[in-house]
Amino acid sequence: MNRPSNKVTKKIVNAPQRSLFKALGLTDEELESPLIGVCNSYSELIPGHQDLDKIAAAVKSGVTRAGGTPLEFGTIGVCDGIAMGHQGMHYSLASRELIADSIESVARAHALDALVLIPNCDKIVPGMMMAALRLNLPAIVVSGGPMMAGRHQGENIDLKTVFEKSAGVSSGQVSKEELAEIEDSACPGCGSCSGMFTANSMNCLSEVLGLALPGNGTIPAVSSARRRLAKRSGSQVVRLLEEDIRPGDIVTEESFANALRVDMALGCSTNTALHLPAIASEAGIKLEIDLINEIKEEVPHLCSLSPGGKYHIQDLDEAGGIPAVIKRLLDNERFNGRMLTVTGQSHGENLAGIQVKNDEVIRELADAYHAKGGLAVLKGNLAPDGSVVKQAAVADEMLVHQGPARIFNSEEAAVEAIRSGKINSGDVVVIRYEGPQGGPGMREMLTPTSSLAGVGLDKEVALITDGRFSGATRGAAIGHVSPEAMEGGPIAALQDGDLIKIDIPGETIEVELSDAELEKRLAQLERPEPKIKSGYLARYARLVGSASNGAIFEL
Structure with a gap:
């Protein structure tokens, strides 16, 4: 196979490059294998990225098991919650372009053959998907997973609760003591914030676009199933390379229509209206925002998730996750199941054995929370x-x-x-x-x-x-x-x-x-x-x- 890495590993004139790779501890046998870039946005600054070192370790295990040579590198990330309300928020959306550019730079400069992209929060997810479409190397996305909801006085709470209750203190509706209790319990551990906020919206839509394995959007960060997913993703990217399946083969104009259909059913963040067109642009596709209004007429709002509803991502996962949402739409002829995914199969083929496990979390179309889609x-x-x-x-x-x-x-x-x-x-x-x-x-x-x-x-x-x-x-x-x-x-x-x-x-x-x-x-x-x-x-x-x-x- 004529892989990009051949430019730095195969010829006599590549002896200097091989020497530098060997300085990393790589063997001749490892340099004969495909070089798989593992782009990890691990950070001690972002709760959703705190455990990405463990996800990367699992990915590398999967790559190695499938016969590839994993090479990890990093990129930046911004936590929107921490950046909120001060000058830091100027950098959040702007960081998306830096992320895409940095991945392009590393992948091209080091002649990588394929990529596993490990994001979790906000602009990191679309930034990585933009890079995947721009580079068009075999690639797969595996995120760190959602945070569990917090608990307060017998109720599930999340970061939104803290923002709203903090404002309630100034109006006298919330005591400082209650706010302190909520502050301590709203974000109980690692993961992307637990509602259908921007990070989880984009992680869910990475599945729908076909760039991530089923489960990527909803398996909780704390679950061992998340690490098993990471191992499978590492192995699968080697298979994508062997079969020469690239993001450009997977993501088409109809893929974005599918993404908007699921977006409407879930009630995703308004930020998807920024990120989907940006990802589409990297694929040479012009995604008009007017399509949102067309699709909201055909796909009702089926999942009442925080911030507008009482359920959280963990509830959606227990109900069957994104495959169950797709199944619900496909059964009602509201989804194109023929689109290819990183499994090497179509969405329709991926749904074998999938059922909705909770009709209240993922409602029937006739019993939708709202007759029209979320945006x-x-x-x-x-x-x-x-x-x-x-x-x-x-x-x-x-x-x-x-x-x-x-x-x-x-x-x-x-x-x-x-x-x-x-x-x-x-x-x-x-x-x-x-x-x-x-x-x-x-x-x-x-x-x-x-x-x-x-x-x-x-x-x-x-x-x-x-x-x-x-x-x-x-x-x-x-x-x-x-x-x-x-x-x-x-x-x-x-x-x-x-x-x-x-x-x-x-x-x-x-x-x-x-x-x-x-x-x-x-x-x-x-x-x-x-x-x-x-x-x-x-x-x-x-x-x-x-x-x-x-x-x-x-x-």
């Missing part, structure tokens, strides 16, 4: 290129809302107003200049949305932004407003008191201004100075494109 795209004169809402986490009374705009040019200013009692029932909080360019980095807004919930206004106040929301956000939170304020989008022209009309079932978001008035205001706008003028974020702001296209670099 919606809203358009109108306030968001001509679109905006995104997790409609499955919106209270019924907020699906249609209108109220006066309360304008803030930063997340911090909005949070201060919410927590100090300056926001009134019926208001529409507008946070702008937080988009991909304006942020820069399109910060997540879990702090303001959880603050609204903490002071009891989440069913009375809407929040819109050209930034984005955490997967843990619930309520009438509409993000990704495009074009963003920094690009001179209509959101930049809003003034305090403007009447904003939100109709989620009608898929519209409008400001009650005439076209002439809106054009006049936009013509008078002056582009503000960038918030950050040096370092990576300054370069990022110059390169990044619209959220409506996945916030990818425009080269």
Whole structure:
């Protein structure tokens, strides 16, 4: 087989390279075998990545058993929860591009034959999948798995609980003593945070795209089954290399339609509307966000998972995991089972023997939690290129809302107003200049949305932004407003008191201004100075494109 590693291991002129590999302790026999890169985003900074050293060890065992030579290398990661609410969040989405670029750099520079990609949290998962499609080497994703839910007073809790209860302290609804108890118990151990937040959304969708083995999205981090999955993944990537099955053979336009179908059924994070287009772009596929509205009409919301529901990822795993969700959709002709996966078989073939084990966690289509899927795209004169809402986490009374705009040019200013009692029932909080360019980095807004919930206004106040929301956000939170304020989008022209009309079932978001008035205001706008003028974020702001296209670099 004409493997990439032949360029550094086979010829007489490769003696210097072989010498360097032997400095690593590799034998001639190991250099005869395919070189399998094991990209491990292990970190002592991220709870979801704390045990990835053990996952990598299991992967390498599987690679070796299948006849490959595993070579581990690292990449960065950002914990969105720790980065939330301060300057650190500018770096979260921006880190996705660094991750993809770093993997490309290492894999090409060292002539690796195939890759096992080990992410777990937030932007690391899509960043690794972007690299897999870009490189198009045989590759497989195996994550570290979800965290177990915490327990407090007989109820399951999670990180969302802590954010909301901390806001409740400022309003006097929660005592400091209760908050301390919740803080100590909400995140009981390693793993990606336990609800259907961004990390778990993307890990689940890695299965649907066909880039991970069944179970990758839901097997708990603390389970020995997670390490067995890692061993199988290590062995399977060698087989993918032998059979020359590459990500480009697996991921097609229909794969992304399948991903959106499962997304709708699960009620995934709004961040999937950023990451799926970005991954698709690496495969040369243009994924229009309008497809979300088409698919939400055909696939109802079947799984009521935190933040909008009471169940957690461990419950979904016990109910059969993503294979059971796919089975439910396939049986109702809502999924294309012919698509290839890293098992070497199609989704349909992978489902042999799969059954839904809990009809309350994964409901029948006729008994769905919501008749339409979990996400919606809203358009109108306030968001001509679109905006995104997790409609499955919106209270019924907020699906249609209108109220006066309360304008803030930063997340911090909005949070201060919410927590100090300056926001009134019926208001529409507008946070702008937080988009991909304006942020820069399109910060997540879990702090303001959880603050609204903490002071009891989440069913009375809407929040819109050209930034984005955490997967843990619930309520009438509409993000990704495009074009963003920094690009001179209509959101930049809003003034305090403007009447904003939100109709989620009608898929519209409008400001009650005439076209002439809106054009006049936009013509008078002056582009503000960038918030950050040096370092990576300054370069990022110059390169990044619209959220409506996945916030990818425009080269």
